[in-house]
Amino acid sequence: MNAMDLSATITQAFEEVIGGVRRSLVVVQNGHHGAGAGVVWQAGGLIVTNHHVIARGKDFRVTLEDGRQLPARVVASQPEIDLALLQVDAPDLPLALVADSRDVRVGQIVLAIGHPWGQRAAVTTGIVTGLSQARVKGRRGSIPVIRSDVSLAPGNSGGPLVNAVGGVIGINTMIVGGDQGLAIPSQVVNEFVSEQQEVV
Numbered sequence: 001m002n003a004m005d006l007s008a009t010i011t012q013a014f015e016e017v018i019g020g021v022r023r024s025l026v027v028v029q030n031g032h033h034g035a036g037a038g039v040v041w042q043a044g045g046l047i048v049t050n051h052h053v054i055a056r057g058k059d060f061r062v063t064l065e066d067g068r069q070l071p072a073r074v075v076a077s078q079p080e081i082d083l084a085l086l087q088v089d090a091p092d093l094p095l096a097l098v099a100d101s102r103d104v105r106v107g108q109i110v111l112a113i114g115h116p117w118g119q120r121a122a123v124t125t126g127i128v129t130g131l132s133q134a135r136v137k138g139r140r141g142s143i144p145v146i147r148s149d150v151s152l153a154p155g156n157s158g159g160p161l162v163n164a165v166g167g168v169i170g171i172n173t174m175i176v177g178g179d180q181g182l183a184i185p186s187q188v189v190n191e192f193v194s195e196q197q198e199v200v
Contacts (some may be wrong), residue, residue, distance in 0.1 A: 001092050001200070002176070003093075004122040007012050007140050009084070010043075012124040017111070017162070017164065017165060017166040018111070018123055018166075020097065020166045021096070021097075021111075021113050021162050021166050021168070022065055022113065022121045023058040023065050023067060023187070024039055024040040024060065024065075024093040024094045024095055024096040024111055024160075025037060025038075025040075025121055025159065025160065026038045026039070026040065026047060026062040026063060026064055026099075026113075027062060027063040027115055028047070028049045028053050028054065028060065028061075028062055028067070028072070028086070028145065028158060029057075029060065029061045029062070029063070030053060030054050030056070030057025030058070030059075031057045031058045031059040031060065032056070032057060032058070032156075033109055034050055034154070035053075035115065035117065035118075035154060035155065035160040036050060036053030036114075036115070036156075036159075036190070037049065037113075037114040037115050037155065037157065037158040037159030037160075037172075038053075038062060038086065038158050038159075039096045039158070039159065039160050039171065040048065040093045040094060040095055040096055041085075041095070041096060041098070041189070041193055042193060043091060043095065044087065044091050045088040045089060045090045045091055045093060045141060046075070046085060046086070046087055047062060047085070047086040047087070047088065047144050047157070047195065048083065048085060048086075048155045048171055048189055048192075048193065049082055049083075049084050049086060049157075049158030050082045050084060050158040050171065050172075051077045051078060051079045051082045051084045052079075052082055052157065053083075053158045054074060054077065054084050054086070055077070055079065055081065059071075060072040060073070060074065060086065062086065062088055063083060063167040064093070064123075065094075065171060068090075070089065070090055071088070071089075071103060072086040072087065072088045073086065073087055074086060075087050075108060075196055076192075076195075076196045078134045078141075078192060079137075080137050080140055081087075081136060081140065081184060081188060081192065082144055082173045082184065083171065083184060083188075083189060083192045084158075085192070085193060085196050086166055087185075088115055089183075091120075094174050096126070096160060096168045096169065097160075097166055097167050097168060098168050098184060098186050098189075098190070099163055099167025099168060099176075100122075100169075100186065100187065101144075101146065101169045101186040101187045101188075102183035102185075102187055104128055104131065104146055104163075105128065106127075106128050106129065106130060106131060107127055107128060108126055108127060108128045108163060109126075109127055109145075109163070109164045110125070110126060110127065110144050110148050110150060110162065110163060110169070110173055111123055111124070111125045111161070111162050111163075111164075112124050112125075112126075112148075112150040112151070112156060112159060112160070112161050112162075112181060112183075113159055113160055113162065114151060114154070114155055114156035114158070114159030114160075114172065115156070115159070116154065116155040116156050117153055117154065117155055118154035118155060119155070123140070124146050124151040124152070125150060126148045126149035126150040126151070127148060127149060128148050128180065129148055129149050129151055129180060130146075130147040130149045130180075131144065131146060131147070132144070132145055132147060133145065134182070135182040136140065143184065143188055144187075144188065145182055145183065145184065145185070146161060146169065146170045146182070146183040146184075146185055147180045147181065147182055147183075148161065148180065148181040148183065149180065149181065150182045151181070152172055152182075156172050157172060157173060158171060158172070158173075159171070159172050160172070160173075161181070168186055169183070169185065169186050169187075170182060170183030170184055170185050170186055170189075171184045
């Protein structure tokens with residue numbers, strides 16, 4: 001395979017990965033304070049986003065990849081880990097492919113997909129630069145985080161950080177991180193969602 005063919009193969013592979021992730025990506029509108037991203041995490045219309053995306057809003061709505069807009073209700077929110085769980089009346093939404101963040105390694109290629117500055121489903125790429133703990137308020141004290149050099153901006157909050165095959169390894173957050181992208185690992189998100197099952 002020559003260089004041109006290899007480049008075309010890699011490009012096609014990334015296009016397929018990004019297309020798959022975009023199907024489970026939504027815009028989360030909070031009524032008054034702008035918009036963020038969200039990920040269809042589980043069946044039953046359950047969508048994960050950041051707590052800070054919905055914290056000061058009301059009359060929540062999500063816009064799906066196909067353009068439909070649906071009202072959403074807040075099922076749960078935990079500010080100390082910056083996660084919120086929404087639900088919409090659309091049980092057949094395409095689900096994200098959730099990967100095990102415990103398999104993430106430094107140097108791994110990752111992509112962030114969200115809506116920075118209102119640009120729908122924009123993609124940035126980079127590598128994992130570190131796996132560490134971040135101090136948080138509340139009973140947890142700290143949580144594991146994934147650091148990367150992907151570019152994040154307002155509108156990326158609540159969107160997925162994915163590996164090279166489209167598996168969601170984390171939810172991007174804009175709360176902390178300095179000049180590094182910061183994501184809440186999928187294992188933390190899964191624990192958070194599982195805690196809400198009785199509520200739902």
